[in-house]
Amino acid sequence: MTWWKRSILFQSASIDKWLQWLLRAGAVMAALIMVLIMLFLLLESWPALQHIALIRFFTDETWHPLEDHYNLLPMVTGTLYASCGALFLAIPLGIASALFMAFYASPRMAILYRRLIELLAGIPSVVFGFWGLTTLVPMINQWQPPGASLLAAILILTLMILPTLALTSHAALTAVPGEYLRSAAALGLSRWGMIYGVVLPAARKGIVAGILLAAGRAIGETMAVLMVAGNVVQHADSLFAPIRTLTANIALEMAYAMSDHRAVLFVSGLLLLLLVMVLTSLAGWLGKEHHV
Amino acid sequence: MYKQIGVTGKPNHLLRDQMIRLLIYLMVLCVSGVFLWILLDLIHGGGALLSWDFLTDVPRDAGRAGGIGSILISTLLVLLIALLVALPVGWATAMLLAEFIPAMSLLGRWVRYSLQVLAGVPSIVFGLFGYAFFSIYLGMGFSILSGGLTLACMLLPILVSTAEAGLRAVPESYRLSAAALGMSRTATLFHLLLPVAAPAWAAGLLLGIGRAAAETAALMFTSGYVDRMPESLLDSGRVLALHIFDLSMNVPGGDAPAYASALVLIILLLVINLIAMQLIHFWQRRKLNTE
Numbered sequence: 062m063t064w065w066k067r068s069i070l071f072q073s074a075s076i077d078k079w080l081q082w083l084l085r086a087g088a089v090m091a092a093l094i095m096v097l098i099m100l101f102l103l104l105e106s107w108p109a110l111q112h113i114a115l116i117r118f119f120t121d122e123t124w125h126p127l128e129d130h131y132n133l134l135p136m137v138t139g140t141l142y143a144s145c146g147a148l149f150l151a152i153p154l155g156i157a158s159a160l161f162m163a164f165y166a167s168p169r170m171a172i173l174y175r176r177l178i179e180l181l182a183g184i185p186s187v188v189f190g191f192w193g194l195t196t197l198v199p200m201i202n203q204w205q206p207p208g209a210s211l212l213a214a215i216l217i218l219t220l221m222i223l224p225t226l227a228l229t230s231h232a233a234l235t236a237v238p239g240e241y242l243r244s245a246a247a248l249g250l251s252r253w254g255m256i257y258g259v260v261l262p263a264a265r266k267g268i269v270a271g272i273l274l275a276a277g278r279a280i281g282e283t284m285a286v287l288m289v290a291g292n293v294v295q296h297a298d299s300l301f302a303p304i305r306t307l308t309a310n311i312a313l314e315m316a317y318a319m320s321d322h323r324a325v326l327f328v329s330g331l332l333l334l335l336l337v338m339v340l341t342s343l344a345g346w347l348g349k350e351h352h353v
Numbered sequence: 354m355y356k357q358i359g360v361t362g363k364p365n366h367l368l369r370d371q372m373i374r375l376l377i378y379l380m381v382l383c384v385s386g387v388f389l390w391i392l393l394d395l396i397h398g399g400g401a402l403l404s405w406d407f408l409t410d411v412p413r414d415a416g417r418a419g420g421i422g423s424i425l426i427s428t429l430l431v432l433l434i435a436l437l438v439a440l441p442v443g444w445a446t447a448m449l450l451a452e453f454i455p456a457m458s459l460l461g462r463w464v465r466y467s468l469q470v471l472a473g474v475p476s477i478v479f480g481l482f483g484y485a486f487f488s489i490y491l492g493m494g495f496s497i498l499s500g501g502l503t504l505a506c507m508l509l510p511i512l513v514s515t516a517e518a519g520l521r522a523v524p525e526s527y528r529l530s531a532a533a534l535g536m537s538r539t540a541t542l543f544h545l546l547l548p549v550a551a552p553a554w555a556a557g558l559l560l561g562i563g564r565a566a567a568e569t570a571a572l573m574f575t576s577g578y579v580d581r582m583p584e585s586l587l588d589s590g591r592v593l594a595l596h597i598f599d600l601s602m603n604v605p606g607g608d609a610p611a612y613a614s615a616l617v618l619i620i621l622l623l624v625i626n627l628i629a630m631q632l633i634h635f636w637q638r639r640k641l642n643t644e
Contacts, residue, residue: 076537076539077537077538077539080538080539080542081449081453083445084445084446084448084449084453085449085460086445087441087442087443087444087445087446087449088445088446088449088450088460088464089460089464090442091442091443091446091464091467091468091509091513092463092464092467092468094467094471094506094509095467095468095470095471096467097482097486098471098474098478098479098482098506101482101485101486101490102478102481102482102485104485105481105485153380154380154383154384157376157377157380157381158380158381158384160377161377161378161380161381165374165377165378174381174385176627176630177384177385177388178384179626179630180388180623180626180627181384181388183563183567183622183623183625183626184391184567184619184622185566185567185568185569185594185618185619185622186567186569186570187567187569187594187595187597187598187615188391188395188567188594188597188615188618188619189391190598190601191597191598191601191611191612191615192391192394192395192615194601194602195394195398195601195608195612196390196394220387223384251366251367251369251370252370252374253366253369253370253373253374254366254370274473277473277475280475281473281474281475281476281477281478282475283475283476283477283569283570284569284570284594284598288598288601288602308475308477308570311477311480311481312477312480312570312573315480315481315484315573315574316574326481327481327485330477330478330481333475333477333478334474334475334478337473337474337475338470338473340473341469341470341472341473342469342470345466345469
């Protein structure tokens, strides 16, 4: 115990009140940032929303913003293909990783593997993109040119959302009450029988919440996809076709966009924000229900 | 009848269990393998160029020659600004949420919900916002200041959530004892709860630094591309992650320095994240001991 020379009691009676108002100001500032973001995205995309009919974003012939053609659909499908493909690969890998940590590995091994997953989560997207560009893309190129393709984007995205999936699924698995496991063991279920019949159904909501969060990450990812996907505006007709995602489109064209074109890019930012908001709200709702 | 089921069922189940175990082990090996592959690739590609000179020299010839000295300085400045702004706001929010208002109050719910949404906002959207608000509306242009403030917005959710979790994990008996001694809540907070929760706060701080150092998309249109040594906070300054992006995408023949820069960034992040994990681990063990 340290004894302070001055009184540690902050004797003044009003100090609690003062501190609380100070903290309240900070918290309101923190919460206002979200409002500010919405406000400024709306403000900047207003010119486009005002005199470009919403339907045109899906019915214009092409994406040629300099000639007033604003079809966002190829980018939307690009984003969807890449995210769905990545989820398709990452969900089994992520859940297997979580099961390994929770039920198959020795405690030491489980901690080691968990560290590895956490470190994987800390690798910046630009490094993933760089690695994909210098290693994956040439490999795919030898097999099926041009290399920079939907497949490369899917593989890199898989690596990027895998840690989210593994860590949230692991949290959901460890939250399953121990008595479920002991009852299953007492009934003589095999390990997989216990996992498939008892643990996974009990942890379902938490795992689904993790999947929604991962989907949000995949949709919002910019740099890695920008570096490996080839960035051609088109509907992909095969895994080896280059694509452009909504995020990559913003990053590529923002630098020189003017007037309407710029506003349309802000519209696509707004679209992304709304998509991700819906996903995280759903995940948060599921997660809350899961914990109660 | 009963026996028959047992006899015919059992080997099948055993086989199935073994197959699934094998499958899971294979997937885990695959994930670990790819992680090591990335790491070895970066070390192999960037190790040769990495030296003290590379870290201190300024980039020349669009980054093909020279080093990353000015880039590191810009990165450091952007990080400093982001932390200076985000820490007071974030930690104040955490203290309020954990200690002063009930979790279900209107303000509490609103703040929590907006932070939860903020945590999911894609970084490119932060970039758009920072560009529209800080660079254009507030007139900061492409500058280190604008980039740092944009990053500060991004860091808030992680700082708040780690700090709040740290405070909430302090046993209730501490607060009750302090109240029984007649300490004000402010005194309790600063002399009792914060010292106990300090490792968790430090871990959150390190995780925030890691997140900020890894950020690229939010800084493309806020702190800009200029690779000169920054002279003031209103100068544009290129951060390390953006340097890697620029070298690999826009500079033919920039792969070698890009490898070395990526190696620097990744070593930095691995060290920061490892320390953060160690802190959380240490803190959890100490918490178990005190309870």
